[in-house]
Amino acid sequence: MFVENCLAHYDEMINLKTLVIKSDVFHLISGMWKTPAERCFMWMGGFRPSELIKMLLGHIEPLTEQQILGVCGLQQSTQETEEALSQGLEALHQSLLDTVTSDALSCPSNMANYMGQMAIAMNKLTTLEGFVRQADNLRQQTLHRLHHILTTRQMARCLLAIAEYFHRLRALSSLWLARPRQE
DSSP states (O other): OHHHHHHHHHHHHHHHHHHHHHHHHHHHHHTTTSOHHHHHTOBTTBOOHHHHHHHHGGGSOSOOHHHHHHHHHHHHHHHHHHHHHHHHHHHHHHHHHHHHTSHHHHOTTSHHHHHHHHHHHHHHHHHHHHHHHHHHHHHHHHHHHHHHHSOHHHHHHHHHHHHHHHHHHHHHHHHHHHSOOOO
16 A cells, blocks of 8 residues: 555656656756755656666665666666666757757847747747656656566565665765855
């Protein structure tokens, strides 16, 4: 029951996050509501699923041979998807840079051309929303696939380890911000 409730809660959070993506994708990507240490590890508005799997491996032992194959396969496919999304986002950044730095924008005397280029840039920014949605879907699918691979007890340990991980990142940020400063 605990595992199903946690996953249902995460699914609801993803649904709410979709609304935030539509209203202000930049706020979501910047992670302004997160602590500095949490922001340091952010990837496309959240955690990187493959890193989460690596971190969880020590908390879910013992694994059967079939579970090991399942988790390793999930980790590999997750890393490949992350890489594809990261490359796509990098291409989008370059494309946006090219649009924003084009000659048409440096000479706004031709207002129609200027507005046309800005419309192109705005259209490209909507693609950013799609990347964040895809990253959220990957995070959600990863947790659900782990749930299918692992036993309920192992998955419960995973969820507790995830909560502890984020708690430690917040604690680390608090300690970092409260440290004595050298002048």
